[in-house]
Amino acid sequence: MKLYQLITVISLLVTPTLASPGDNLDEFQHCLEACEYSVCHTRSTFYENKFLSLPFTDASPLLKYLLLWDCPSNCDYQCQQIITAIRVQRGEEIYQFHGKWPFKRLLATQELASTVFSMLNFIPHYLNFFKAWSLYQCSVGSKKILYWNVVIIAIVTMCAWTFSTIFHLRDTIVTERLDYFFAGATVLSGFHGLLIRVMRYDQDQTRRVWANITVALAQYGLLLVLSYQHYKKAPQKRSLWIKPLLLIASVVFGMSFEVFDFINLNWQIDAHAVWHATTVIPGFWLYEFLFEDIDSINDKYLD
Numbered sequence: 001m002k003l004y005q006l007i008t009v010i011s012l013l014v015t016p017t018l019a020s021p022g023d024n025l026d027e028f029q030h031c032l033e034a035c036e037y038s039v040c041h042t043r044s045t046f047y048e049n050k051f052l053s054l055p056f057t058d059a060s061p062l063l064k065y066l067l068l069w070d071c072p073s074n075c076d077y078q079c080q081q082i083i084t085a086i087r088v089q090r091g092e093e094i095y096q097f098h099g100k101w102p103f104k105r106l107l108a109t110q111e112l113a114s115t116v117f118s119m120l121n122f123i124p125h126y127l128n129f130f131k132a133w134s135l136y137q138c139s140v141g142s143k144k145i146l147y148w149n150v151v152i153i154a155i156v157t158m159c160a161w162t163f164s165t166i167f168h169l170r171d172t173i174v175t176e177r178l179d180y181f182f183a184g185a186t187v188l189s190g191f192h193g194l195l196i197r198v199m200r201y202d203q204d205q206t207r208r209v210w211a212n213i214t215v216a217l218a219q220y221g222l223l224l225v226l227s228y229q230h231y232k233k234a235p236q237k238r239s240l241w242i243k244p245l246l247l248i249a250s251v252v253f254g255m256s257f258e259v260f261d262f263i264n265l266n267w268q269i270d271a272h273a274v275w276h277a278t279t280v281i282p283g284f285w286l287y288e289f290l291f292e293d294i295d296s297i298n299d300k301y302l303d
Helices: 003-014 026-040 061-066 071-090 112-138 142-169 173-199 213-233 238-259 271-278 280-295
Strands: none
Touching: 026 071, 112 142, 112 271, 112 280, 142 173, 142 280, 173 213, 173 280, 213 238, 238 271, 238 280, 271 280
16 A cells, blocks of 8 residues: 555645756756757757767667657656766765656666566455455355455555556656556555445445545554454454554555665665565455455444
């Protein structure tokens, strides 16, 4: 569940976007001017530019037509690599550009590690979608509603990790917005399902809940409520009250990497990629808990 992205969406609505330190470097701007003058023929340079002698190249057909790397964006990528290499050689700090670390493209992918980990995160939700759908079809009464909520959670989360994969494969305005939108939708769908389970509300009464940070925090609060309920009712069934705590702990642990941001240029991995890596296994835990939780109750208890 991508809380940090929900926070980002909200912050974008109330605060202006700030450029990254690398964007404002004079060397970076001069490099862009030289590349676009040499390759794109869209800029003119009227002074001596030391970057004009560099062998800038246009994007390959694969990058240009399939992944939409136009000439200016490809120049931007090349100059990020050039300026970063210069700063590393000088022993200077590595800067972010446009809010991201200057990763090298590998296998035509902008952020290979985050792309791979996003694909891996898709797997538990895909596998458990079929299990949830099967249980929904053969269930009756109130349990049918609960299993339907699990189906919705699986579908929304599969969409979220699909667009996360696309976003890390190629970062554009459209892929970024889709990634953030479905990140928020994942939080809302999880909150919706847990609220019905804990409070036994009718579905229509919760569909108007608006996406904000309170919703995300409340979702973890509901998991704590469920954990306490199971502990109080049957403390011997440890998995029913320990798994929600593990889920919350794993999310907090993963999100901590976003706070202590870092990059390893040699491994082409950053804190964001590590955060994605930490959420793969908890995806399986989530469905194990949801199925076990629903199986532990009866329709009379819900009605």
